[in-house]
Amino acid sequence: MLLFLLIYSVIxxxxxxxxxxxxxxxxxxxxxxRFQVISMMTGTGFTTEESELILGHPVRRKLGSFLILFGAFSLAVIISSISQFLSNGLRTKEILLAAAAVIVVFAVLKLDVVQRFLARTFNRKMKQQIELADMPIRDVFLKNKDDTLINLHIYQDSELVNRTLNEAAADHDELELVALLIIRGKVRIVKHIYDTPIQEGDQILLFGMKKVISKTFAHDLQLMEENHKKLQPA
Incomplete structure (x- = not known):
């Protein structure tokens, strides 16, 4: 029994x-x-925000589906093997062959040439079959570590109230700063964003370099942080 558990642990x-x-x-x-793989195999802890990185990516979803099934299958195998051991004895040879096969697959995947091939295959599949809307925001926008995507909330004391983005950031093109849309209640403003007067309660979705957005909208980012702190329970 101990030998079986050891071998299956290796698998x-x-x-x-x-x-x-x-x-x-x-x-x-x-x-x-590693955390998400263990979570899916054991059926625990897969409710973290990081799980969105799996659910929002079609290739990762397929891998995750196999892991979830493998985890359920593993539990059934352990239970049935213990039962078989208690009744007819354990077939160590078959378990050893299974362990050897899995270890061989692992060793092959550690090869750089195999990893490069699989990386190209995954990327090619993404380009050919995956719609942009199916990809996680992080994979679409945040390609570089200096990029950020911020949903800027506008409060009463904001310096942007009754001003336009052209007035607040006249050189936004040179600054690599992009306003994607303005959310005003149930209305989504996507036309003439830079010429639309900003109102209290608006939400502006901004994309660009972290340091540029932090400098250009420093006052509003500070207001947003202060208001978020007020909403947090003491």
Whole structure:
């Protein structure tokens, strides 16, 4: 029984590492990949915000589906194997072959040439089959570490009230600053954004470099942070 548990633990470990590699090849960080892989296999902890990185990516969703099924299957195998061991004895040979096969797959995936091939395959599949709307915001906008996407809330004391974005950031083109839309109640303003007078209660979706947005809208970002702190429970 101890031998079986040891061998099966090796199989589970190898499967985890295989899928960590696969998720990393889709652009996910290693530490995030490992936590989400373990979460999906065990059915616990997969309700974190980071799970959106899996759900919003079609290739990762397919990998995740296999992991969830593998986790459920593993539990059934362990239970049935314990039952078989108690009744007829354990077939160690088959378990060893399964462990060897999984370890071979893991070793192959560790090869740089295989990882480069899979990375190209995943990227090509994304380009050919995936609509832009299906991709996570992070994969679409935040390609560089200096980029940011901010939903700027406008309050009564804002310096932007009754002003336009052209007035607030006249050189926005040179600053690599883009206003994507203005949300005003249930209305979404996408036309003439830079010439639309801003009102209290508006939300402006901004994209650009962190330091540029932080400098251009420093007062409003500070107001937003202060108001968020007031809403937090003491």
């Amino acid at each position: 589970v470990w190898a499967v985890i590492e295989i899928f960590v590699i696969l998720f990393r090849l889709t652009g996910l960080k290693v530490e995030v990949s």
